[in-house]
Amino acid sequence: MKIDCYTHFSFETYLKYLERNSKTPFSYGTLFRYLKTMLDVDSRLALMEKYQVDKHVIIPLPWIESVKEVYEDSVKAHEAAKILNNELANLVNKYSDKFIPVAVIPTTNIDIMLAEYERVIYNLKFKGIYLVVGPTVRPIDDSVYDSLFKKAVQDNVPVWLHPSRPITYSDYINESMSKYGIWQSIGWLMDSSTAMIRLTLSGAFEKYKGIKFIIHHHGALIGLFSKRLNAGFRLFKNLEAFKSTTTITEPFIEHFKNFYVDTxxxxxxxxxxxxxxxxxGIDHVLFGTDVPFDENGGYNFTNETICSINSALISDADKEQIFYKNIVQILNLKVN
Structure with a gap:
């Protein structure tokens, strides 16, 4: 069995809503309409059938923060979230055996944030929520998320995190835009890694016992540079000029193993x-492909991810955990 824990889908009604309310050209609309498997359910089902993927967890895009005029208006932000989440609920109702819904959450206003959480989790029965992280949005360790994370723990609801740095966040301060795709290719890995560090060192795993954060892009830079990070934590904690307070125990790097990551x-x-x-660790790695964001609408990423897992030096039993058993346990799914 295969359950893809990190795929994306969108809806024409939502794209049009963002376009109507944006004062600048909305590039995501052009991209999403180019990717047939992003908007067309039959194309998505054909992709899943080809690679024998049983279910897709859907993280709907684009995030509300992608349009400033919507994000900064609490009424519009909530309206946008409801449009997107309702469309996803309708999709899942038609194809409950194929799709698992994760909700976008508006974060402009704390009351609206909690209201939408309760609506999608208690009424629509979504399996999770997602938040975006990056240098142009609210820091993920901001106290405004306190009530949301406590509810997520209480309800055993996982929190997917997705990077969101826009092309307008330049590589250098004297420029107006990022060049050569740096904002996405490397910038998004930086965004996820920054969020992981901010959450971990601010004590999120101690404060919100049992919370489940699911990180995109194989855990970004943390696993690759764990030795460097740990050396830096140990060095800078004793230098007053660089000091950031943390109450977590050493070695700090061990706390990062609380995150769940995709493939x-x-x-x-x-x-x-x-x-x-x-x-x-094997319990914290989940099969995820980032469908449909390759030049062939997800066919490349699905094939390459499956081949990567099968070619890794991992036992067959552990590969089964990655392909479906871990996400089944996290979401408490019933499977045949």
């Missing part, structure tokens, strides 16, 4: 899968 490597990368497996 979205965007290419044939068995060594990256092995690294995630070795650092985060």
């Amino acid at each position: 979205a490597t965007q290419g044939f990368e068995p060594l990256l899968i092995q690294n995630a497996y070795m650092f985060f």
